[in-house]
Amino acid sequence: MNENVIPPTGISHKLWGADAATRVPADASPTRFAATNQTRVGHDKAQHRGEAPRAARGARALPTEAPERRLLRVHRPIQQAIVVSAISVAVTLGRAAEAPPKPLFPDVAPVCPCESLTKVSIPNTTIDSAAIDPSDGSCRVTTTVTHPPSGDRVKVWIGLPVKNWNGRFRGNGGGGFSGGSAGSLRGPVAQGFAAGATDTGHEGGSGSFALDVNGRLNWQAIIDNAYLGIHDMTVVGKALTQAFYGKAPRYSYFVGGSSGGRQGLMEAQRFPEDYDGIVSACPAINWHRFLPADLWPQVVMVAAKNFVPKAKLDAATAAAVAACDASDGVKDGVIDDPSRCDYDPKALVGTKVGDDTFTEADAEVVREIWEGPRGPDGSFLWHGLSRGTELFALAGTTGSPLTGRPFGIPLDWFRFFLAQDPKWDWTSLTPAGFELLWKQSVEQYGVVFGTDNPDLTRFRDRGGKLIIYHGLADQLIPADGTIDYYKRLQQRMGGAGSTAQFARLFLAPGVDHGFRGRGPTPTGQFEAVIRWVEEGKAPDMLLGERRDQNNKVIGTRPLFPYPNIAKYKGSGSTDEAENFVSSLPTR
Numbered sequence: 001m002n003e004n005v006i007p008p009t010g011i012s013h014k015l016w017g018a019d020a021a022t023r024v025p026a027d028a029s030p031t032r033f034a035a036t037n038q039t040r041v042g043h044d045k046a047q048h049r050g051e052a053p054r055a056a057r058g059a060r061a062l063p064t065e066a067p068e069r070r071l072l073r074v075h076r077p078i079q080q081a082i083v084v085s086a087i088s089v090a091v092t093l094g095r096a097a098e099a100p101p102k103p104l105f106p107d108v109a110p111v112c113p114c115e116s117l118t119k120v121s122i123p124n125t126t127i128d129s130a131a132i133d134p135s136d137g138s139c140r141v142t143t144t145v146t147h148p149p150s151g152d153r154v155k156v157w158i159g160l161p162v163k164n165w166n167g168r169f170r171g172n173g174g175g176g177f178s179g180g181s182a183g184s185l186r187g188p189v190a191q192g193f194a195a196g197a198t199d200t201g202h203e204g205g206s207g208s209f210a211l212d213v214n215g216r217l218n219w220q221a222i223i224d225n226a227y228l229g230i231h232d233m234t235v236v237g238k239a240l241t242q243a244f245y246g247k248a249p250r251y252s253y254f255v256g257g258s259s260g261g262r263q264g265l266m267e268a269q270r271f272p273e274d275y276d277g278i279v280s281a282c283p284a285i286n287w288h289r290f291l292p293a294d295l296w297p298q299v300v301m302v303a304a305k306n307f308v309p310k311a312k313l314d315a316a317t318a319a320a321v322a323a324c325d326a327s328d329g330v331k332d333g334v335i336d337d338p339s340r341c342d343y344d345p346k347a348l349v350g351t352k353v354g355d356d357t358f359t360e361a362d363a364e365v366v367r368e369i370w371e372g373p374r375g376p377d378g379s380f381l382w383h384g385l386s387r388g389t390e391l392f393a394l395a396g397t398t399g400s401p402l403t404g405r406p407f408g409i410p411l412d413w414f415r416f417f418l419a420q421d422p423k424w425d426w427t428s429l430t431p432a433g434f435e436l437l438w439k440q441s442v443e444q445y446g447v448v449f450g451t452d453n454p455d456l457t458r459f460r461d462r463g464g465k466l467i468i469y470h471g472l473a474d475q476l477i478p479a480d481g482t483i484d485y486y487k488r489l490q491q492r493m494g495g496a497g498s499t500a501q502f503a504r505l506f507l508a509p510g511v512d513h514g515f516r517g518r519g520p521t522p523t524g525q526f527e528a529v530i531r532w533v534e535e536g537k538a539p540d541m542l543l544g545e546r547r548d549q550n551n552k553v554i555g556t557r558p559l560f561p562y563p564n565i566a567k568y569k570g571s572g573s574t575d576e577a578e579n580f581v582s583s584l585p586t587r
Ligand SMILES: [Ca+2]
Pocket: 324, 325, 326, 327, 328, 329, 330, 331, 332, 333, 334, 335, 336
């Protein structure tokens, strides 16, 4: 990572990073775009080695699940220096009781020594090394892919189990600007998958790769990161799998969250032959729109000359939850459907927040953050953060007197992709200037980075299956953008029924970008997509779990395919899934 381009804000670029830890509950769970609250300081050497950050390493985990769990890490309002970060998704392979997927080929064994894979010929690809990893006995291959005449270098890491290959390939996604990490292979390889990951052409999580040494846009690097690197990884991974076992993988899966979720959907849209099943968590789709929108809270505070402290933001979130919690029939600290909550922050004006008093100006800032980016004429640009969602990740502040501290990834987007000036001063941004740059983002990068094409005809026609899931209290990527995309998918692919034959969306109330929070965290997504692909059994429900600090399950709730919601039957514990039924929301 080029330290010179780290924003002075202290915000970690690892945010959506592949290396970011996923803190998935002990034996369950999902993939995510990890949001780690990390400072630059805490962002230790282990991450550069592709390992989980310190906090994640301390988490309890089954050996085979550890890397999966690392994936996600959710933002937790902690101290100031905290930044929400990453998002690397990983779908966990499941609870302790659930065995790894059964082998598809009996008695399969490598047909050549690991080291001999250096002789495999793949177009435009150099095999840098192939050797047994002493830590787990798997065959690890590192390769570099290029795209002549460009001199780009896309690093690809492949892990191949020497014993007990299950006959499948699994591609693993990254987070933020990071394409992925070698460390993400460990869990899937332990589960018997041939697995791949890639740096998508640049190291680290900074967006500085967008500019070449002359300060001009480096389109090859941008394209490698936006879509080509993941496809390269997939091609190389399948070729090496074939060479090592003498058989192609029977099925291939992609798992990712946040940027990884975007990568999964990108594959379905651009390279539908690559994967049979895709699990896409809190996907960073609509990248060209939501990412610049992530700077909006700072633009609002600058324009208002009113940087709102975290305590007031938290007070507004808590007040919204208190006002709207019970409207879904269960008072549990979770707003099941934030779109039905219209709590007005003006109700807080005059109340004490610590030694401070909530003002009209504070209420207006919160209102504009909830509303989302608007042009100076009031025109809709993008969705805002939902009521009940933690606001500090994007409306971060620091210092005394308070000043804004933007989230690093959107800041990099403005600096390197839009203003194309590493020294660009975000504090100079007016609402009118914001609209201009937002529109530039849409026009200049929509086709490359947007990943919002709803035409999945080719993916569907070859039997592809897709599970998307998103937390409704996502503090970095509003779930409304994913809902928009899914609705467009339904329209394009023949309606709700036809779409549900191959693509389903599950929304998780009250959970954030790291799949933490008061709400139920989805579990079993990866098993579900495998079952869907290989046995034709579509997932009618994902089990959501809530865990305490000791990782003990303290509540379960069913999650049904969108637009269905879980409705309380009216009797029995609201912490038990069996007391909820699938229902269509009434409006
Ligand atoms: Ca509730």
